[in-house]
Amino acid sequence: MExxxxxxxxxxxxxxxxxxxxxxxxxxxxxxxxCGRIPPDLAAVLFGTMDxxxxxxxxxxxxxxxxxxxxxxxxxxxAALLLRxxxxxxxxxxxxxxxPDPGRHLALLLxxxxxxxxxxxxxxxxxxxxxxxxxxxxxxxxxxxxxASDCFYVVERDQTLAGVLGLIELLSAPPxxxxxxxxxxxxxxLRTDDSLAxxxxxxxxxxxxxxxxxxxxxRFAGALRHRTLRRLGEADRPPRPDPVGAALGELYxxxxxxxxxxxxxxxxxxxxxxxxxx
Numbered sequence: 001m002e003x004x005x006x007x008x009x010x011x012x013x014x015x016x017x018x019x020x021x022x023x024x025x026x027x028x029x030x031x032x033x034x035c036g037r038i039p040p041d042l043a044a045v046l047f048g049t050m051d052x053x054x055x056x057x058x059x060x061x062x063x064x065x066x067x068x069x070x071x072x073x074x075x076x077x078x079a080a081l082l083l084r085x086x087x088x089x090x091x092x093x094x095x096x097x098x099x100p101d102p103g104r105h106l107a108l109l110l111x112x113x114x115x116x117x118x119x120x121x122x123x124x125x126x127x128x129x130x131x132x133x134x135x136x137x138x139x140x141x142x143x144x145x146x147x148a149s150d151c152f153y154v155v156e157r158d159q160t161l162a163g164v165l166g167l168i169e170l171l172s173a174p175p176x177x178x179x180x181x182x183x184x185x186x187x188x189x190l191r192t193d194d195s196l197a198x199x200x201x202x203x204x205x206x207x208x209x210x211x212x213x214x215x216x217x218x219r220f221a222g223a224l225r226h227r228t229l230r231r232l233g234e235a236d237r238p239p240r241p242d243p244v245g246a247a248l249g250e251l252y253x254x255x256x257x258x259x260x261x262x263x264x265x266x267x268x269x270x271x272x273x274x275x276x277x278x
Contacts, residue, residue, distance in 0.1 A: 012045055020050040028054065032061035040066050044073035047082065056085035059094075068097035076102065077120050077228060080109040108221070117199045118192030120232070121213040121222035127155040128179050130162050135175035137165075149223075153212055154183045159219035161189065161212055189214050192221055200229060 012019040023031050023046065035043045035058040043062075047055045047070060059067045059082060071079045071094065083091050083106065091110075095103055105123045112118030126147040128137050141148045150167040163183030173182050188204030190213045204211045205226055215221040 009042060012042055016045050016049040020046055024051055024054055028057055032058045035059075035070075036062045036066065040069040041073055044070045047071075047074050048078055052081055052085065056082045060086055060090050064093050065097050068094050071106075072098055072102050076105055076109060076122065076124070080106055080119065081114075083110060084114060112192050115196050116192060117190045117194040117196070117213050117224055118215075118221065120196075120228050121190075121192070121224045122228075123222035125149060125153065125223045127153045127220065128165070129157065130154050130178065130180035130183070132179055133175060134170055134173035134177045134179065134182065137170055137179050141170075149210060151208070151210055152179075153220060153223065154179055155220045161214065161218075161220045163187065164208075164212070187212065190224055192216065196229075196232075199224070 023034065026034075031054055035046060043058075043066075047059065050058075059070065062070070071082070074082070079102070083094070086094070095107060098106065101124070108123050109119055109121070124147055126141065126144055126149070128140065132140075137152070141152070152165045152167070152170065154162040154165055156162050162180065163185045164187050165179055165183045169182050170179070188202065188207070188211060190199060190202065190204070190211050192213055192215050194202075202211065209226045210223050211226075212220060213222045213224055
């Protein structure tokens with residue numbers, strides 16, 4: 001079932017929480033079989049919202065290369081959360097197959113305590129050396145829109161944090177102005193080993209909605225967005241019912257369940273492929 005039927009594909013992409021709920025009501029083996037047979041990018045949509053234990057179980061049962069492809073499409077903090085639930089040997093197998101960029105960043109997050117700022121930070125934020133001009137900085141921002149934000153951290157070549165620069169200041173500055181002349185030098189910082197309890201009440205949130213995170217040696221490691229903390233709090237509460245999604249969920253429940261059972265049947269009758277399948 002490499003190509004999911006169009007209606008099921010549209011339901012999963014359009015209503016991920018409802019699709020996840022339908023899948024979670026099935027036995028774990030059937031959940032794993034279904035996620036292992038649909039395209040990895042579609043499985044990634046489910047893994048982004050499924051119960052973490054169920055999602056990790058499904059990922060561990062997938063072929064390693066398919067699990068890596070799916071995880072590469074899941075937000076970093078969520079991917080790290082799921083990988084923490086893997087057995088150590090399975091985690092290393094999948095990390096080794098990830099593309100260099102997400103693999104390196106996930107290894108960094110996994111090296112931090114689960115209940116720390118370092119485990120939730122984004123290590124991919126765009127940083128700027130202090131000597132680049134405003135024009136060069138704008139060019140880098142345009143080249144890497146996925147890493148751009150409304151503030152940019154100015155970082156020395158040895159990875160020490162020099163300051164922060166707002167998007168408005170950057171866009172309005174004369175082209176040849178060095179960012180070191182535009183940045184704000186005094187700013188509140190978090191540490192990778194700061195507990196979530198202390199991070200939630202950090203005074204820096206009164207001024208900024210993104211705070212820099214420094215490692216144990218004082219080097220810039222990433223940034224933590226306040227919305228990440230909000231999402232974490234929302235995950236502890238029961239999801240609000242979605243009437244449209246619930247109706248569609250009931251409509252597709254039988255079809256999705258049938259596809260899962262069909263996938264299980266195919267898996268049991270198919271000859272061995274020789275590929276590693278957990």
